[in-house]
Amino acid sequence: MSDPFAPLAGPGARETAGRPAGAVCLRPVPADAPPAPERHPTLGEAAGRWVYRDAAGELVGFALRFDQPDGGKEFRPLSCWRMPDGRMAWRWTAWPAPRPLYGHDRLAAAPAAPVLVAEGEKAADAAGRLLPAVVVITSPNGSKSAAKADWAPLAGRRVIVWPDADEAGAAYGTAVVALADGAGAASTAILSPPAGAAVGWDAADAEAEGWDAARAADFIASAAVPVARPDGARAGKPPVAAGKKSSGRTDSDPATARRRRPAQRDSLMGLCEGVGLWHDEEGEGFATIPVAQHVENWRLDSKFFRRWLAVRAYEADGLAPGGQALEDAVRVLGARAYSEGTERAPCLRVGASEGRSYIDLCDSAWRAVEIDAEGWRIVSAPPVAFIRSGQMRPLPAPEAGYLVEELRGFVNVERDDDFVLLLAWLVAALRSRGPYPILTFAGEQGTGKSTLSRLVRELVDPNAAPIRAAPRDDRDLIVAAVNSHVIALDNLSAVPAWLADGLCRLATGGGFASRTLHTDRDESVLQAVRPIILNGIPSLTDRADLASRAVTVRLKPIAETARRGEAEMLANWQTAAPRILGALFDAISCGMRRFDSIQLDRLPRMADFARFASACEPAFGCEDGTFLSAYNANQSDTIETTFEADPVAVAVRDLIRNDCPSGWHGSATDLLSALNMKASESVKRLKLWPATAASLGNRIDRIAPVLRAQGFIVERRHSGVRTISIVPLASEAM
Known part of the structure; x- marks a missing residue:
C-alpha cells in the first residue's frame, strides 16, 4: 500500500511525509484556496470521489477511492492545509481528530429526521437513495477510525446503524452505537444483515439487488425498537452493568418512564387524528381518510389502510412501522370503530341515499355519479360510503x-x-x-361472447380481470362477490349444481356462511346481491331455478367480411363507451321518473326487474310493452330449453301423456319404479337420473316450474302417506 501521507507533487514535493510542524488544517476550505488535484501522484485517476462539507454546507475536503490493477482498492483522504510559510496546499492526509462526518450538511439541514449511519461513503450514498426521508451519514477513514470522528452532531437524534455484514462491520456498528450514546443520541439501534447475506453485504449491495424504498424501509424497521436513554446517563459515560450502583435514574423511575418515547402502536394511532372510524351492521371496522381534496373509505384490516398508515409513519418519522405495532394499532382502531363509531352501510360500486342512486366512478378523486328523476350529474362528495377493492377500475367518464x-x-x-x-x-x-x-350470452364459437362480456362489464363494473374462469368452490365465489359488484364467468361448458345454487343466491339475495378463520365457533356471513354475466357454447340454464332468474341473449355468428381488428374495435369502443354510459344513466333517470306509474297485469318471477325495465322503455327507444313481451318470450324459450335438457322432466311428461293421461298419484317410490320401467338403460346411467326415491322427490321439487310451464299441476301431499300428484291442466279442468 502506498504512503497515505505522501506530499503532493509540485510545490509540496520537497516536504517530508506527514504533517509538517506548524501546518494548520483549514476547515472549511477558504474560497481562495488552490483547486484540489484530480489525480494522485502515484495512484492515478480516482474511481470514486466523495465531498465532505460542514454543517453550513462549506467544503472541508474529500475522500477518494482508487482501483488497483490486481483488483484491490486504495482510499485516500484529501484535506487543505496552511503551511508554515503561509501558503495553502492540498495534502493526501486525513483531517486531525475529531474528523468531520460525511453527510454533516444534510444532518444539519434536517434536524428532526432520523439518522442512519452506514459504513463507508459508497454505502451511505446507496442508503440515501433507498431512504430519502432519512439522513444517512458515515465516518471517514474506514471502520477502525470511528472513534476519531466527531459524533457530537448526533445529540438528541434517533440513530440506526447499518454496518457491513462481516466482523469488521459488527465491530464498527458496536463502536458507533457507543459513540452515539456518548454524544447524547436520543436513541440508538443496530441492524443485523438479512438471512443469506454475503460476507461484506451493505446498502450498495442491497441497491444493486433491486431493493426499493419500501423494502429498505421494512429492513430498517427490523432494527431493535429504539429506547430513549435515561436523562441521568451522562454523555460519554457507559451504562451501568447489572448489579452495580448508579446515581442516575433507572427504568423503573416514573419520571423517566414519562419521558420515554411512546410505544410505536400509540404513535401510529396518533397519526390517525382526523380519520373517521365507523362500522357496518356486522361490526367490521372502517376508516374514512382525508386525502388531498377528497375522502376515501377503507376496511381497517385491508392492505390499503395498512399501507396508508405505514406511509404516514414513514413521512412522520422516516421509518417503516414494525409489523406487530401495525397489527396492534389496527386492532385497537377496529375496537374503537365498533364501540365509538357510527353504523354505516359500505357500498361497493353502487349505493343509494334519500331516493337518489349513486355510482362510484372509481377515479382517483373518488367522484361518483348521482342519479334522480331529474337527471344525472357527477358529484365530488357522495353521501354514501363507497369502498373499493384492489381489482376495481374506473368507469368511462360519462358524456x-x-x-x-x-x-x-x-x-x-x-x-x-x-x-x-x-x-x-x-x-x-x-x-x-x-x-x-x-x-347469459349464448352462441356458437365465433359469435364474440367473451368480447361482449368484457364490454358489457366495462359499462357497469370495470375490473382488472373482467371475465374469469368458474370458481372452484363456494369460498372462491364469495371472495369474488366481496371484491366486485359484477360476477362475470367466461367460457363455461356447464354449470354444476353447487355453482347454480350459489349464483341463484347471489342474483336474488342470500347469505353465504363459513367458519371464521382460526376459530371453532365464530361464523362469517356474507349477505350480497350481485349482477352476474355467464357465457358459453352449450345451454347454461339447464336447472330450473337458474333458468327462472336468467335473461338469455343469443348471438349470431360474425361474418368473415364483418370482422374488425381488435385494435380498431377497441379504439371505437373508447370513443363510444362514455356516450353509451351517459345514455344508460339517462335511462335510469327515466325509470325513476316513471316507476310508480308502471303497473303490470301479471308479475313475472323477477318482478322488480321487469317493472323498472318497463319504466325505462322510452329511453330505450321502444314502445310500452316491448320489454315485457320480449322478456316473457325469452323466459318461455329458456324454460323450454331447460325442460328438454332434463331427463327426469321429459320422462315424467312422457309417462303421463302415454300411460297416465288423467295424471299420476302415488309415492316417490312408485313413481321411480314406473319411470325406470320406461327409461332406457343409457338414460338411467346418467348422473342426473335419481337412484333413490328421496332423490327423485328432490328432483320433482326442482323441475316443478318447468313441468308447470309444460301444462302440468305438481303437488306434494303429506297426509299420513307422502304422495306426489302430477296432473295435466286439461285433465284438471275436466
Whole structure:
C-alpha cells in the first residue's frame, strides 16, 4: 500500500511525509484556496470521489477511492492545509481528530429526521437513495477510525446503524452505537444483515439487488425498537452493568418512564387524528381518510389502510412501522370503530341515499355519479360510503346527450328483442338494489361472447380481470362477490349444481356462511346481491331455478367480411363507451321518473326487474310493452330449453301423456319404479337420473316450474302417506 501521507507533487514535493510542524488544517476550505488535484501522484485517476462539507454546507475536503490493477482498492483522504510559510496546499492526509462526518450538511439541514449511519461513503450514498426521508451519514477513514470522528452532531437524534455484514462491520456498528450514546443520541439501534447475506453485504449491495424504498424501509424497521436513554446517563459515560450502583435514574423511575418515547402502536394511532372510524351492521371496522381534496373509505384490516398508515409513519418519522405495532394499532382502531363509531352501510360500486342512486366512478378523486328523476350529474362528495377493492377500475367518464342505440354497433344479437333485454340488464345492474337477473350470452364459437362480456362489464363494473374462469368452490365465489359488484364467468361448458345454487343466491339475495378463520365457533356471513354475466357454447340454464332468474341473449355468428381488428374495435369502443354510459344513466333517470306509474297485469318471477325495465322503455327507444313481451318470450324459450335438457322432466311428461293421461298419484317410490320401467338403460346411467326415491322427490321439487310451464299441476301431499300428484291442466279442468 502506498504512503497515505505522501506530499503532493509540485510545490509540496520537497516536504517530508506527514504533517509538517506548524501546518494548520483549514476547515472549511477558504474560497481562495488552490483547486484540489484530480489525480494522485502515484495512484492515478480516482474511481470514486466523495465531498465532505460542514454543517453550513462549506467544503472541508474529500475522500477518494482508487482501483488497483490486481483488483484491490486504495482510499485516500484529501484535506487543505496552511503551511508554515503561509501558503495553502492540498495534502493526501486525513483531517486531525475529531474528523468531520460525511453527510454533516444534510444532518444539519434536517434536524428532526432520523439518522442512519452506514459504513463507508459508497454505502451511505446507496442508503440515501433507498431512504430519502432519512439522513444517512458515515465516518471517514474506514471502520477502525470511528472513534476519531466527531459524533457530537448526533445529540438528541434517533440513530440506526447499518454496518457491513462481516466482523469488521459488527465491530464498527458496536463502536458507533457507543459513540452515539456518548454524544447524547436520543436513541440508538443496530441492524443485523438479512438471512443469506454475503460476507461484506451493505446498502450498495442491497441497491444493486433491486431493493426499493419500501423494502429498505421494512429492513430498517427490523432494527431493535429504539429506547430513549435515561436523562441521568451522562454523555460519554457507559451504562451501568447489572448489579452495580448508579446515581442516575433507572427504568423503573416514573419520571423517566414519562419521558420515554411512546410505544410505536400509540404513535401510529396518533397519526390517525382526523380519520373517521365507523362500522357496518356486522361490526367490521372502517376508516374514512382525508386525502388531498377528497375522502376515501377503507376496511381497517385491508392492505390499503395498512399501507396508508405505514406511509404516514414513514413521512412522520422516516421509518417503516414494525409489523406487530401495525397489527396492534389496527386492532385497537377496529375496537374503537365498533364501540365509538357510527353504523354505516359500505357500498361497493353502487349505493343509494334519500331516493337518489349513486355510482362510484372509481377515479382517483373518488367522484361518483348521482342519479334522480331529474337527471344525472357527477358529484365530488357522495353521501354514501363507497369502498373499493384492489381489482376495481374506473368507469368511462360519462358524456351526456347520446342514445343507447350507439351500443348496437358492438352487439351482434339475433333479434331486436335480445338487444332490449341487454339494455334492461344494464340499467338493472347499475342500480343499487336487486334482485338482478343473470345475463347469459349464448352462441356458437365465433359469435364474440367473451368480447361482449368484457364490454358489457366495462359499462357497469370495470375490473382488472373482467371475465374469469368458474370458481372452484363456494369460498372462491364469495371472495369474488366481496371484491366486485359484477360476477362475470367466461367460457363455461356447464354449470354444476353447487355453482347454480350459489349464483341463484347471489342474483336474488342470500347469505353465504363459513367458519371464521382460526376459530371453532365464530361464523362469517356474507349477505350480497350481485349482477352476474355467464357465457358459453352449450345451454347454461339447464336447472330450473337458474333458468327462472336468467335473461338469455343469443348471438349470431360474425361474418368473415364483418370482422374488425381488435385494435380498431377497441379504439371505437373508447370513443363510444362514455356516450353509451351517459345514455344508460339517462335511462335510469327515466325509470325513476316513471316507476310508480308502471303497473303490470301479471308479475313475472323477477318482478322488480321487469317493472323498472318497463319504466325505462322510452329511453330505450321502444314502445310500452316491448320489454315485457320480449322478456316473457325469452323466459318461455329458456324454460323450454331447460325442460328438454332434463331427463327426469321429459320422462315424467312422457309417462303421463302415454300411460297416465288423467295424471299420476302415488309415492316417490312408485313413481321411480314406473319411470325406470320406461327409461332406457343409457338414460338411467346418467348422473342426473335419481337412484333413490328421496332423490327423485328432490328432483320433482326442482323441475316443478318447468313441468308447470309444460301444462302440468305438481303437488306434494303429506297426509299420513307422502304422495306426489302430477296432473295435466286439461285433465284438471275436466
